[in-house]
Amino acid sequence: MAGRGEVSRAEEVLRGAYAAAERSCGAASPAALGYDDELAVVLANAGRLAEAEPLFRRALNSRRKALGPWHEDTLRSEHNLAVLLDNSGQREEAERAYREVHRGRCEVLGENHPKTVEATYNLAIFLAGPRQGCEAEAVELLTVAQRGLQAHFGYNDARTT
Known part of the structure; x- marks a missing residue:
């Protein structure tokens, strides 16, 4: 994990980049x-989950509207939100998000695409956690x-064992 100074600098740069992109585009x-989502990742990785969550939600909702629910950028934002929700104990909503990412990638990319395999694995690990049934x-x-x-990979x- 980056030190506090690095996180502060990354946060400053990403907030500035987001503001510039918002003004110009x-x-x-x-x-x-993209900057919104990346800033949320930086904050989440620094343990600032409460600050990261609204940014993840904003990026996800905006991407759904602009790109559609199963665009790869939308699914990546949804995955990032799922991880945050899981880490903050919001397991029911995390499960819905993990399942949506899995379903979207299966539908768009096919079952054997590496991103779909990653989504399948992430959902499986989540379901193998502290749940019954x-x-x-x-x-x-x-x-x-x-x-x-x-x-x-063969x-x-x-990676296949």
Whole structure:
């Protein structure tokens, strides 16, 4: 994790970049939305979850409107929000977000695409966490993720075992 000075500097740069992109391109521009999401990541990684959450939500909602619900940038924002929600104990909403990312990537990219495999794995790990009754689904999803990794990287690659 970056030191406080690095986080403060990253925050300052990203806030400035967001403001400049908002002025020149508009708040819904891909550039502005990207800076919003990146700032939220910096804040979340610094443990400032309460500050990051509204930024993640704003980026996600804006991307849904501007790009559609299953655009890769929208799904990335939704994944980032899911991680934050999971880390802050908002498990029901986190599960919905993880499932939406998984569903969107399966639909748009196909089951064996690396980003879909990542979403499958993330959902499986989430479901394998402190929940009752989801172990079978988690194992099934991990099996699907492993098959996807094998299809992409081959059976002898370290990432597939």
